[in-house]
Amino acid sequence: MTPTVAPVLEAKNLVKTYGRVVAVDGASLQLYPGEVLAVVGDNGAGKSTLIKCLSGAETPDEGTIELDGEEISFRRPQDSRDAGIETVYQNLAISPALDIASNLFLGREIRKKGPLGSIFRMLDGSGMKKIAKEQIALLGIGTIQNIGQAAETLSGGQRQAVSVARAAAFGQKLIILDEPTAALGVRESKQVLKLVENLRDRGLPVILISHNMPQVFEVADRIHIQRLGKRIAVVTPKSHTMNEVVAVMTGALEIDEEDQSLGPVR
């Protein structure tokens, strides 16, 4: 069931090495409009490295990336953000000493209107706080009480929520989430999954990396299975079961790219 529409984002044969470690070994990826693409794979399968290549946090050694059919080369995270791609990294990219609102607007602060902003470059602190509050409220993380609180005083899950809120607030084209629910409680995970569905309903495609199979099967339209730096299969929650996906992921089963049939590893 390959969609006939053109992909929003297409990566072909990406390679990324760190010294002698080959983190991504000729992986490809397509993301179609309005879909949630889950990326699954064992620890060290190169999922995070793959999405870092897509967001400009790393530059791939080989391979091409196309956004809306045009080849792009992001040199730094700023470039992908300017192109409307928002990323929640596995390590969250939150500045511990800065408060929640400052973190949300880090790198794209809003200035005051009029000469105070244009000449004196003053930031609109209260305006940013207000928007930050709304975005956090949207996520329904009730335990965050003070938007002026330093990020380091937050719990791991709260920090993750701030990072997700930031991506949701600014994503224009697509959103990449690297294990966004890893540190979240049951209720908060549900909120994030609901947010992912909301984003899709808004027409924003989402790349979701997760180790949580039930979550993946709940929200994903397609599942990209990564193994040893390569994409070895793309399946859907309808065509395959959780056990089959896990078996493919760990190399216990092999999948035929053509007819999607499963067979033992040769």
Place this chain on the structure above:
Amino acid sequence: MTNTEVVHDAAAEFMNRSTKTQKVQAVLHKFPWLSSAVVLIISVITFSFFNENFMTPNNLSLILQQVAIIGAVAAGQTIIIMTAGIDLSCGAIAIFASMVMAKTSFVNGWPAWASFTLGIIVGTGAGAFNGYLVTKVRLPPFIVTLGTLNIFLALTLFYATGRTIMDQELDPFYLKLGYLINIGQFKLTTGVLVMLLMYALLAFALRYTGWGRHVYAVGDDIEAARLAGIQVNRVLLSVYMTAGFIFSITAWIVIGRVAAASPNTGSTLNMDSITAVVIGGTSLFGGRGAVFGSLLGAVIVGVFRNGLSLAGVDLYYQTFAVGVLIIVAVSVDQWIRRAHK
């Protein structure tokens, strides 16, 4: 009351139950200069108790005049330390800039504005060179500035040919920052005012502009800042250049204060400025602190030295006391950090 409200209230209570110590830590965390303000107040009260000459407008003015140079250098040092860097070459840059100013004006006969501009360009350029080595060659700031300290020092000695340019040889423009002005009973030099102005501008930029936030973010966690889309190298370079600019303004203050431009001064400015920054509550690990605290730090050292010498205490003990202050200040910083782990 609905069920969810009950839950939220319970959550609020759960979150707000902190001990007194934790509250103190939280306040200090938010206002890192607060502990130095307390130290300053206590030491001023103590010294005035022991010596009636301490708390006089004359003496307090003198202290401020004495800390003008260290205070000014500490302003530039602060923003570098905030990015988890350090600048050992700051004094060398200031002295280099002062020699460029004095020599081009006296020996080459340049008009004051031209020699001054060149001095500023040289100082800012020296900062940019440090920044270049830190960001592009990716060397640790300590190593970079240890190297450039010696390079700038050598250049200064080479350029100045060991000669001090005296006040009567200097363009009157360069003595302007040594002028005394009376504010009530206080006698401040214009150099002190220029220093205070630099602090005000820097404090504004750090607190109210995007640049300021980026400086904190880069010092806090450079990888997080990069992933958040901040161009960290550009921020670092701007910090080293701004500091270089501040050090070259300091050059002007130095000439005004000693009424001469000498290649042989300023050798302890790097350590003295780091002392002021650390006592002022800025963390050597970056990302935390307030520039205003460094001013307090510089004043505290000035007050200690002045107060102890008025009390007839030997120079050795003064230096000893400053050493203790540094260790106490860093301990407090560590204590605050641990509270948030």
